[in-house]
C-alpha cells in the first residue's frame with residue numbers, strides 16, 4: 008500500500024517508503040539493512056584501534072560509451088550500495104568513526120534536470136528515504152569536512168583479490184590538507200561483507216528463488232534446434248517480468264555440447280549463438296540480481312530431457328562431489344579442503360566409470376582432477392558475484408592447478424554465502440596434451456575419453472549460506488537425474 | 502547452411518562465414534559492408550588533400566565494474582565497428598591512405614585463454630573472417646608502422662556534438678617519432694557515417710522491423726495493474742528471442758501517466774517502476790540493436806486501448822506534426838526548418854483544441870511550442886542511437902528553446918537515416934512558470950491545461966531513410982488512433 012498510487016495518483020519516484028520494492032510479488036528490502044551495514048563497518052574500523060576520523064566513500068559514476076552520449080544503465084558501486092543503498096549516480100558518503108553517524112552527499116542538479124530526468128529530490132527527501140543522519144550536496148564536502156576537523160580521513164584503497172585491481176580513493180578539493188589512512192576502510196569493508204546479515208540473506212534467498220524458477224522455466228522450454236541465446240532470453244525475461252530484476256549478475260553462459268567446456272562462454276566474442284542439438288548436454292550458468300544482490304546458478308541437462316547412460320554417469324559424478332561438499336561444510340572448515348574433497352570424489356567416480364586408472368591418491372598426486380575441473384570449487388557471493396574477502400591478510404594462493412584458481416582461501420564462517428560449483432569438462436586444450444604426458448597419460452583411458460572431446464561439460468552450481476551447524480541451500484532447482492527428467496517432461500518442481 | 506553444424510558437428514565460434522548472423526530468421530549481414538565503409542573513409546581522407554599516411558584506430562577496450570572482476574558485456578566502439586565489424590575487444594586497425602589497404606591487430610592471447618574463453622582464432626582465421634588485407638598482433642604495431650614508414654599518422658581526435666566529448670587518439674609505443682594529424686580521420690569518419698550504404702540500410706530496416714513487432718507485442722499485452730518495467734521486459738524478450746538482439750540501443754523509457762512527461766525516464770534513478778493505471782497514457786520509447794546498429798521507436802497509447810476524446814485530440818496533434826514533416830522531407834531540406842514545421846503544426850492543432858489562444862505566429866514568437874516539445878524533432882541514427890555528424894564544421898547551434906536541443910543542424914542528404922519524433926508533453930516544471938509569464942501566460946488556457954499536468958505526454962517516433970525523392974519509412978507500428986485501437990483489441994498489424 009505504501010507504494011500504491013497516492014492521492015494525486017502519481018507519486019514521484021523519489022517518494023518511496025522505507026524499503027526498496029519493485030511492486031507485485033517482488034521482495035521488500037528494508038532500508039535499515041544499510042544502517043546495520045554502516046554500523047558493522049564503523050565497528051570494524053574501531054576494532055583496528057581507531058577511535059576518531061571520518062571515512063569518505065565515492066559512489067559509482069555516470070558512464071558513457073566511449074566518446075558518445077550513450078549513457079550506460081547505472082549500477083551502484085558495490086561498497087557504496089552496501090553502505091547506503093542509493094540508486095543515484097555520482098554521490099559521496101561519510102561515516103564518522105567517533106560518533107557513528109553518517110552523511111550522504113548528492114549532486115546539485117540543474118533546474119532543467121526536472122524536464123529530462125524527473126522531479127529533483129530535495130535533501131529532505133533523500134534524508135527520509137535513506138535514513139542517514141545528514142544529506143548535503145557534493146560541493147558541500149570541503150566545508151563539511153572542515154567543520155568536523157577530522158584527525159584522519161579513511162579512504163578506500165587496497166587490492167581486490169579476484170580482479171587484482173586497486174580501489175580508487177575518493178577525493179575532494181583540499182583533501183591534501185588532511186592525513187589519510189588507506190588500509191583500514193578497505194579491510195573493514197571486505198571483512199564486513201564476508202558474512203551476511205539476516206536482512207541480506209533474505210535478499211539472496213529471493214534472488215536464488217527467482218533465478219531458480221527461471222532456470223526451470225528454461226529447462227521446460229528447451230527444444231532441439233533452438234539457439235543457445237534463446238535460453239538466455241527466456242531466463243532474462245522470467246527474472247525481469249516476474250522478479251523485477253532488471254540486470255543479470257554476470258553475462259549468461261549458455262553452452263550446448265562442446266561450448267559447455269568453454270568455461271567463460273557467452274562473452275561478447277562467443278555470444279551463446281550456436282544451435283541446440285538433440286541429445287547434447289547443455290550447461291546454463293545464469294543468475295539475476297535484485298537490489299544489487301547476486302545469484303549464481305548452473306544447471307546441466309541434455310537437450311530433450313533424457314540422459315544417456317554416459318551423461319548420467321558423468322552428471323552423477325559431479326553431483327556426488329557437490330553432495331559430499333555440502334555434507335561436510337560447516338563453520339571452521341577450510342575451503343581449500345572442500346575443493347580437495349570435491350576433486351577426490353570426482354576422480355573416484357570417474358575411476359569407477361572407467362575413464363581413469365590407478366588409485367585416487369595417484370590421480371591426485373598427478374594433478375588429474377584439475378584436467379577435468381580446472382576452476383575453483385566456489386566463491387563468496389553477495390553484492391558482487393565474486394564477492395570480496397576471499398583472501399584475508401596473510402592468506403596465500405596455492406600453486407597447484409585447480410586449487411590456485413580458488414577465489415577463497417580461508418575457513419568457513421557462519422553467515423558466509425558461497426557457491427558450490429563442482430564440474431567435469433572435457434577440454435581438448437587440457438586433455439590432448441595430457442594424453443601424451445609421461446605421468447598423466449597412463450592414468451587417462453584415452454580410448455574412453457577421446458570420444459568425449461565434443462561432449463562439453465557438466466557443472467552443478469548452488470548458492471549456500473553457512474549456518475551455525477552446517478549450511479542452508481538457497482538454490483531450488485531439480486538436481487537429481489530423476490528430478491531433472493521429471494521437470495523437463497513438464498512436471499512441476501519442486 | 503554455412504552456419505549449420507559442420508562435419509565435426511561443433512564449429513568454433515570463429516569459424517563463421519562471410520556474414521554476421523544470429524541464426525533462425527535473423528538477418529545475414531555481409532562482412533563486405535565494412536570493406537565499403539573503409540573505402541568511403543579512405544576516400545574522405547584523400548578528399549581533404551592527403552595522398553599518403555596511415556590512419557590508426559583503437560577498438561573498444563574490455564571494461565570491468567569499478568575495482569571488481571565483473572566484466573561488462575563488450576560492445577564494440579562505434580567507429581571501429583563501422584570500419585571492421587570485429588566483435589572482439591582490445592583490437593586496433595590501420596587504413597593505408599596511399600594503397601587503400603587495411604590491417605587488423607588482435608590481442609596475443611595466452612594459451613589458457615582456450616580453457617576459459619574458447620578456441621583462440623589464428624591470424625588466418627581473423628583474416629578470412631574480416632576480409633582485411635593483413636592481420637597481426639597488437640604488439641606488432643610498432644614494427645608494422647616502422648615498416649610502412651608513414652609520413653603522417655591520422656589519429657581519431659575531435660568533438661562529438663551530442664556528448665561534447667573528445668575522441669581518444671590511439672597510441673602505441675614510439676608513436677611520438679611520427680607526425681600526427683588529428684582532424685582528418687575524425688571528420689572523414691563522421692562524414693562517412695552521416696549517410697548509410699545500401700547494406701547498412703538493410704540492417705536498419707531489420708532493427709526497425711523487429712523492434713516494431715516487439716512494440717506491437719507489448720501493446721497487445723498491456724493491462725492495467727502491470728508495472729511499467731514489465732513492458733520493457735516483454736520488449737527485450739521479443740527482440741532477443743525472435744530477433745537475436747542481445748542489447749537495446751538505449752535504456753528503455755516506459756512511462757505511464759505523468760512519467761510520460763519525464764523525457765529521459767527509465768534511467769537508474771527512475772527505473773520504470775510504477776504501476777500502469779487504467780486509461781492513462783503510456784509512452785514507450787524502446788529500440789533494440791542488431792550487429793551494433795540501432796533502432797529508436799516511440800509508441801504512445803492509453804492503457805486499455807481506447808482513447809478518450811482528450812487523448813485523441815492531443816495524440817492526433819502530434820501525429821499531424823509527424824505527417825507534415827514526413828511529407829516535406831527530401832534531400833536539400835534544412836532539418837531546422839522541419840523542426841519549425843513540426844512546432845507550427847503542433848501549436849496550430851493545440852489552438853484548434855482550445856488549449857492555446859492567439860495566432861500561430863504569436864505562439865511561435867512567444868516560444869510556446871518548446872513548452873510542449875522541449876526536445877529536438879529528431880536526430881541521425883545508425884551505429885549510435887544519436888549518430889554522429891549532426892553538426893558539420895561551421896554549423897551553429899540555435900539559441901531558441903526547442904531548436905537549440907536539435908541534434909542535427911544541416912540539410913538532409915539522400916541516405917541519411919533520421920528519427921522523426923515530435924511530441925507533446927505537459928511538464929509541470931515548464932508550464933507552471935509559463936502560466937505566470939507576462940508574454941506566455943495570456944497565450945495559455947490555464948484552466949484547460951492545469952488538469953493535464955498529470956497527463957504525461959505523447960511522442961510518436963519513427964525512423965526514416967531519406968531517399969532521392971522523399972523518404973522511406975523504416976518503422977512499422979500502428980500510428981493512427983484507429984490502427985492502435987484495432988491492434989490493442991488483438992487484431993493483427995499490419
Ligand SMILES: [Mn+2]
Nearest residue numbers: 303426428468
Ligand atoms: Mn560461480
Ligand SMILES: [Mn+2]
Nearest residue numbers: 797920922962
Ligand atoms: Mn530518438
